[in-house]
Amino acid sequence: MGADLSTAANAESSDEFLKAVLGAAYDPNTSLGQDFDPSTLLPPQLKSATTEDLKELRDLAARHSQKLRAQIKAHSANNNAGFIETFTSIRDGLGSAATASRSDANQHLNRYSNIVAYDATRVLVPKNKENFNCDYVNANWIPSEGPRKYIAAQGPVPASLVSFWQMVVEHDARLIVMLTNEIEGGKLKCHRYWPDDNMAKPVKKVKIGTYIVSFEGEESFPTYVHRKFKLYLESGEARDVSQMAYTA
Known part of the structure; x- marks a missing residue:
């Protein structure tokens, strides 16, 4: 079953989306469980x-x-x-093997040369034509004693937009916690990877690879913004994904 055509018809292409985000800097050749329930994090013994x-x-x-x-x-x-x-x-761990991150073929997928994904715990995405048969994304699994799994990922660059959302889909991530602002100290720290109808050129939906990401709304708080998205898969499945973007 294919994606809902009415949804796809209204979606911006990834190129159009990047043009809206990057403006004059756009270069066409530059190439996260179910609803969160905080109570599940409580130790079982506290319930009695x-x-x-x-x-x-x-x-x-x-x-x-x-x-x-x-x-x-x-x-x-x-x-x-x-x-x-x-x-x-603090030891940064640069002595650990990071072959994929340091590969010349993947440098355009890294935001910083000194922030790497270690081979032992890096997150893999299936190779396909949308990511140019590359399984690399700058992200690592974080060990956890509980049932939940966590990923630490670098803010996407334009070339890694497809791989980032593919990671969200493949590993069924439903909550994205963004710990950086897009701009900090006058420097670009993270490209916008989500549609937003509050942009100078509003973008409600964007087609990224074979997925469609739809902006469903946001709510602002003193130290963060809670955004809601609907993520449509090629199979027709629709998933709810939230983003907690900290602004303090």
């Missing part, structure tokens, strides 16, 4: 906790929050010297 258990938990949380506030205050002194020292001491 006694009053004493809850009091102990609150007291523990209070002690840890006091310790956290003290650490933040100490690290913030002298122009955040403590945070800077801690950040620079």
Whole structure:
């Protein structure tokens, strides 16, 4: 069964979408479970906790929050010297193998040369004509002890737009958490990869590869924007995908 033709007919092509996003910078040759339920993250034992258990938990949380506030205050002194020292001491893991990320053939799919996807945990997408028979996307699986799975992905560049949404489809991602703004400090940090009727040239739907992404609405909060999309697959299946874009 093919995609709904009425939906496809109203969708912008990926090239038209990129033109709307990039404007004069457009170059045609540049080439995430079900609805989230926070209660599922609670330890099973809390569902039958006694009053004493809850009091102990609150007291523990209070002690840890006091310790956290003290650490933040100490690290913030002298122009955040403590945070800077801690950040620079973090091992970036560049000693790990990242053959696919460092391959010359995939450089146009990376936003930064020093942020790589490690071979051992990188996310694969099936090769097809839409991604030029390439299984690479700059993303890695994050280990988790719970049933949920997480992916850390680089903000897409125009050339990786198809692979990014293919990753969302293939691994059935229903929630995208965006931790960067599109522009920060006057620098482009992430190309817009979603349709948005609030753009200078409104785009309600966009066809990306064999998928259609439809903008269904958004709600703004003090520190983030919650956007809703409908993702149409070639089979005719429609999925709800949410994006939490943090703006603080």
